[in-house]
Amino acid sequence: MREALAGLTVRGRAFLAAGLTAIVCAVVLGQPALTRVGVLVLALPLVTAVVLGRSRYRLALVRTVTPPLVAAGQPARVSLTLTNEGRTPSGVLLLEDQVPYVLGTRPRFVLEGIGHGWRRHVTYQVRSDVRGHFDIGPMSVRVSDPFGLVELGRSFRTTVPLTVTPRTVPLPSIPLGGGWTGSGDNRPRSFAAGSAEDVTVREYRRGDDLRRVHWRSSARVGELMVRREEQPWQSRATLFLDNRTRVHRGQGIASSLEAAVSAAASVAVHLARRGFTVRLVTASGEDRAAAWHDRSSDLNTGPLLEALAVVEAVQTPRLDTSWLGEQSHGGLTVAVLGSVEPLDIPVLRRMQHHTTSALAIALDVEAWTSPAAATGGAVPVLAQQGWRSVALGPRDRLDAVWQDLGRSASPSGRSGGPAPEGMVAR
Numbered sequence: 001m002r003e004a005l006a007g008l009t010v011r012g013r014a015f016l017a018a019g020l021t022a023i024v025c026a027v028v029l030g031q032p033a034l035t036r037v038g039v040l041v042l043a044l045p046l047v048t049a050v051v052l053g054r055s056r057y058r059l060a061l062v063r064t065v066t067p068p069l070v071a072a073g074q075p076a077r078v079s080l081t082l083t084n085e086g087r088t089p090s091g092v093l094l095l096e097d098q099v100p101y102v103l104g105t106r107p108r109f110v111l112e113g114i115g116h117g118w119r120r121h122v123t124y125q126v127r128s129d130v131r132g133h134f135d136i137g138p139m140s141v142r143v144s145d146p147f148g149l150v151e152l153g154r155s156f157r158t159t160v161p162l163t164v165t166p167r168t169v170p171l172p173s174i175p176l177g178g179g180w181t182g183s184g185d186n187r188p189r190s191f192a193a194g195s196a197e198d199v200t201v202r203e204y205r206r207g208d209d210l211r212r213v214h215w216r217s218s219a220r221v222g223e224l225m226v227r228r229e230e231q232p233w234q235s236r237a238t239l240f241l242d243n244r245t246r247v248h249r250g251q252g253i254a255s256s257l258e259a260a261v262s263a264a265a266s267v268a269v270h271l272a273r274r275g276f277t278v279r280l281v282t283a284s285g286e287d288r289a290a291a292w293h294d295r296s297s298d299l300n301t302g303p304l305l306e307a308l309a310v311v312e313a314v315q316t317p318r319l320d321t322s323w324l325g326e327q328s329h330g331g332l333t334v335a336v337l338g339s340v341e342p343l344d345i346p347v348l349r350r351m352q353h354h355t356t357s358a359l360a361i362a363l364d365v366e367a368w369t370s371p372a373a374a375t376g377g378a379v380p381v382l383a384q385q386g387w388r389s390v391a392l393g394p395r396d397r398l399d400a401v402w403q404d405l406g407r408s409a410s411p412s413g414r415s416g417g418p419a420p421e422g423m424v425a426r
Contacts, residue, residue, distance in 0.1 A: 005049055012045040012149035019043070045149040052143065052150050058085040061139055061156045063097075068160075069302065072167045075127040078136060078160075082111070083119040094142040094151070095122070102130045103162070128164045130253060131261065131309045135159040165305040166258075166265040169398045174406025176237075176274065176332055176357065201225040236331040237276040239268055239304070240351070244283045245313040247338030250368040256338060256394075259368075261308055263361055263398055264336045268304045270402075276332065280307050285320040319347045324354055335360040335387070340378035345385065352386045359405060360389035367393045 008016070019042025026034035062081040070076045080097070093111040103126040111120050126136070137159035144151045201217045204224035217225040241264045248257040264280075271278050279286060324347075333355040340348070340362070352358040362377035377391035390405045392398065 007052075007150050007152045008045060008049065009144075009148055009151055011147075012048070015041055015045045015149060044147070048145045048147065049150045052145055052152055059083070059141060059154065059156075060085050061158065063137060063139070063158065063160050065136060065160050065162050069163045069165060069306070071165050072129055072131050073127070075125045076162055078107075078124055078126060080122045080139070081119055082122075084117070092144040092146065094144060096140045096142075097124075097136065098138055098140065099126060099136050100128075100134045102128045102132070103134060103136070104128075126162065131164050131166045131258075133306075133310050134162045134164065136162055163306055163309050165309045166262045168262070168266045168269050171266055171270040171399055171402045172406070173274070174402065176271075176276075176359075201227055235276050237271050237278045238281055238331070238333045238355070239264055239271070239278055240281045240333060240335040240337075241308075241311065242283050242319070242335070242337045243311055243313055244317075244319075244338070245315055246317065247341070247365065248313065248363075248368075249365045254368075254394075256363045256365045256368040257313055259392070259394065260336045260338065260363055261311055263363075263392065265305055265308045266398055267334050267336070267361075267402075268308070271332075271334070272304075278304060280304055281323055282311060282314075283316060283319050284314055286323040317343070319344060321347055321350065324350055331356055333358050337362045337378060337382075339363075339365045340381050345381065348382065348387070349385050358387045360387045361392050361401065361405070362389050364391045364393045367395075371395075 019038045019040075022034055022038025022041060024038075026032065026038055060083040062083075064079045066077050066079065068076075078097070080095075082093070082095070093109075095109040095111065097107050099106055107124040109122050111122075128134070137156065139156045141154040141156070142151045143154065201214045202225065204213065204218075204226050209226075212226040214225050214227050241260060243257060243260070248255060248260070250256050250258075252258070268278055268280070333351060335348075335351070335358070337360055360382050362379055362382060364375060364377040366375050371394075377389075377393075379389045379391050382389040388405060388408045390401050390408070392401050
């Protein structure tokens, strides 16, 4: 009852005030008829509050977002299904879904009464120019009586996630370095000695399928030999993103950090389409959730783009180098950098040493402060450390800059061509 009285609308409170005023005037003026009118006006909002407060609504809500992963600037559709599972018909429903302000204004809907077993469907669109991970919901529901005297609030607790990935730009094909790497039985070995049959079989191991036994080799060697399983050999690439606050300029979506994240996302998509398995490394170290992303995964670059969607600026002064201590894989390294400080040079030298081919997009961060302050980025410093690099300014097109990177000196490693003889490339 207390909740119902607190839910009186302005109209309901006006009825209460009018009823009380009519009763007082009737007593003062000695008008019994006016007293009956005052009692009726006063009782109407009170009776409505009692009836609405005692009603037990069992509303169920199902919310879906399609698609759950969108690029910045693209819309997503939110579908709501509201069902009345109780026996009491609902009054007028005022729905308001809670959404972050970057996704737009909060959608509001008005639904007429929903009877027992009835359901209603409503949809709306959200769109964000800012990358990130957002929760849509919860839904707040206000139940109103037909006279608009009382409104009671209800709230659902469920939310659904929406991930907005950085904007990506299609990149042209350029020569990329990086040797074929992989694991499994079919490791590359020389054909100089022995026959091809010798490199396609191995000794029997417990648990091997007996149908794979190669009887001719087993008879010659004197022990069970089985045919090797062909394993896919892939080219690996490390995508490094320097997301330190001190090496970037600008704020919001117009900052150099956002340009770096967008460039990294474009490179990730491009490398995945070229057949590379890609891992993401930031200034804080390797992102385990997006490490060595498999080409066969859904959407090809889903984990990488989700990781880039939530990348934030970090205050660390030095680059994390723990990932460089892991077993070196060779392959390709593509770095998206801000300004390069003297403390970064030894790290960049180590990164170049641990890779077959090192490419870099160096943002001219001073140009984000003032176009007249553009210096051309850290390209000369990177060139001294053996990197193929190009500068990216706020007015430069990423696809054109990537094309310029392809026109630079030829990589020392293999480009993403056919796998070496003796390997299976898929």
